[in-house]
Amino acid sequence: MxxxxxxxxxxxxxxxxxxxxxxxxxxxxxxxxxxxxxxxxxxxxxxxxxxxxxxxxxxxxxxxxxxxxxxxxxxxxxxxxxxxxxxxxxxxxxxxxxxxxxxxxxxxxxxxxxxxxxxxxxxxxYNNRCRPDSLYLKEACLNDDLGDIYFAKAHAVRRRAVPTWGVFLNEDEQGGGPLIDIGTHALDLTLWMMNNYQPKMVVGTSYKKLAGQRHTANAWGDWNPNEFTVEDSAFGFIVMENGATVTLEASWALNTLDVKEAKCTLCGTKAGADMEDGVRVNGVKYNKQYIEKPNLESGGVAFYDGDCNGSPSDIENRNFYDAILKGTELRVKPEEALVVTRILEAIYESSETGQPVYFND
The missing domain is CATH 3.40.50.720 (NAD(P)-binding Rossmann-like Domain)
Known part of the structure; x- marks a missing residue:
C-alpha cells in the first residue's frame, strides 16, 4: 500500500x-x-x-x-x-x-x-468524538442503555478564557465567537450521541456584555476591547422534529462557576448520563436510584499508564485515513457537520431578529 x-x-x-x-x-x-x-x-x-x-x-x-x-x-x-x-x-x-x-x-x-x-x-x-469518555457514552447510546433521549444539554462554558491570538476575535474571519468556536464541538457531540439530525426550530440569544472590559483576569491575558467584534457568550434552545429538546450554552467569558467545555448531558427514558468527571450514568434499579461511573483509565499496571489507542487527534486521524485506504466508515460525516452549522447559524439569526427560526426542509 x-x-x-x-x-x-x-x-x-x-x-x-x-x-x-x-x-x-x-x-x-x-x-x-x-x-x-x-x-x-x-x-x-x-x-x-x-x-x-x-x-x-x-x-x-x-x-x-x-x-x-x-x-x-x-x-x-x-x-x-x-x-x-x-x-x-x-x-x-x-x-x-x-x-x-x-x-x-x-x-x-x-x-x-x-x-x-x-x-x-x-x-x-470534531476530534472530541474520539475522547475515551465520548466513545464510552456513544457505545451506551448505541446499545440503547439510555432509551429515548428526549432532553439534552450541550456545554461549552469558559469563565475567562478568551483566545487573544490570531483572528479569533474577528467576526469577518471567523463568523462568530464562542458559539462557532467551542459551541460547535458541544453541539456536534450532543447530536452525535442522540443520533438526531432533524432540527425543527431554534431560539437563540447572543451577548457582548464583557468584551468591553479591561483587567479581565483572562487565561491568556487581557483582550483588546477594540478588536473584540464577536459575542462573548451565546445560548440556544433547539427543538427537534421528534420533539426532543437540546439546550446549548457557549461562552469565552461568563460570570459563572459552572464551567465545562465540549461536554453533554443526556436524559433518556431508561437512564441519563453526563460527562462530569469522566462519565456518570444515572437511573433507577431495583426501586433505588443509582449512579454508575465507569473507569476510563487504561492504566492499572506499574509499568504502563496511558491510552493504548492514542490521543483523540490520533484516533480521528486514523479513522479518516482508514476511510480513504480501507473504505471503512467515516466517524464524522459531512452531512452531520452540515446540520451543526445550520443550527449555529440559526442561533445567530434568532438572536439578531429576536424571533424563532423554523426549518422547513
Whole structure:
C-alpha cells in the first residue's frame, strides 16, 4: 500500500498543535506540501514535519495543482474553509477540514455537494468524538442503555478564557465567537450521541456584555476591547422534529462557576448520563436510584499508564485515513457537520431578529 501524499493549507496553531503532530505518527502518509499566507510559517512546518524536498506555497491553488497530492488538510480561519475545500475536492483531493465546517449553512451545503459530485472523502475535525469518555457514552447510546433521549444539554462554558491570538476575535474571519468556536464541538457531540439530525426550530440569544472590559483576569491575558467584534457568550434552545429538546450554552467569558467545555448531558427514558468527571450514568434499579461511573483509565499496571489507542487527534486521524485506504466508515460525516452549522447559524439569526427560526426542509 503506497503512502498517501498530504498537503497542509494553513500552518498556524491548530496545524501545529493537532494535525501535523498526529500526521507525523501516521505511517501511511507523508507530508509533502505546506501552504500559508505567512510563508515563514509554511517553511517552519515543512522543516519540522515535511519529508525531504517538501514544497512550500503562499497560494493554496498552486499546492492543489500538484496532481501527486492525495489529501489536503484545510486548517485556515473559518472564512476560508468552504472555498478552499471545494477547490481541493474538485482538484481530486480528499479533504479533512478543521471545525467549524464553514461560516454559513450555504457554504457548508456547497461543500457537501462538492464531495458528492467528486466522490472524494470529506470530513470535519470534531476530534472530541474520539475522547475515551465520548466513545464510552456513544457505545451506551448505541446499545440503547439510555432509551429515548428526549432532553439534552450541550456545554461549552469558559469563565475567562478568551483566545487573544490570531483572528479569533474577528467576526469577518471567523463568523462568530464562542458559539462557532467551542459551541460547535458541544453541539456536534450532543447530536452525535442522540443520533438526531432533524432540527425543527431554534431560539437563540447572543451577548457582548464583557468584551468591553479591561483587567479581565483572562487565561491568556487581557483582550483588546477594540478588536473584540464577536459575542462573548451565546445560548440556544433547539427543538427537534421528534420533539426532543437540546439546550446549548457557549461562552469565552461568563460570570459563572459552572464551567465545562465540549461536554453533554443526556436524559433518556431508561437512564441519563453526563460527562462530569469522566462519565456518570444515572437511573433507577431495583426501586433505588443509582449512579454508575465507569473507569476510563487504561492504566492499572506499574509499568504502563496511558491510552493504548492514542490521543483523540490520533484516533480521528486514523479513522479518516482508514476511510480513504480501507473504505471503512467515516466517524464524522459531512452531512452531520452540515446540520451543526445550520443550527449555529440559526442561533445567530434568532438572536439578531429576536424571533424563532423554523426549518422547513
Amino acid at each position: 503506497k503512502q498517501l501524499r498530504v498537503g497542509i493549507i494553513g500552518c498556524g496553531g491548530i496545524a501545529n498543535g493537532k494535525h501535523m503532530p498526529a500526521l507525523s505518527r501516521n505511517k501511511d502518509i507523508e507530508m509533502v506540501a505546506f501552504c500559508d499566507i505567512i510563508v515563514t510559517r509554511a517553511e517552519k512546518a515543512a522543516k519540522e514535519f515535511g519529508v525531504e524536498g517538501s514544497e512550500v506555497y503562499e497560494d493554496y491553488k498552486e499546492l492543489l495543482a500538484d496532481k501527486s497530492i492525495d489529501v489536503v488538510h484545510v486548517l485556515t480561519p473559518n472564512k476560508e474553509h468552504s472555498f478552499i475545500t471545494i477547490d481541493a475536492l474538485h482538484a481530486g483531493k480528499h479533504v479533512m477540514c478543521e471545525k467549524p465546517m464553514a461560516k454559513t449553512y450555504k457554504e457548508a451545503k456547497a461543500m457537501v455537494k462538492a464531495a458528492e459530485e467528486t466522490g472524494k472523502i470529506l470530513s470535519v475535525g
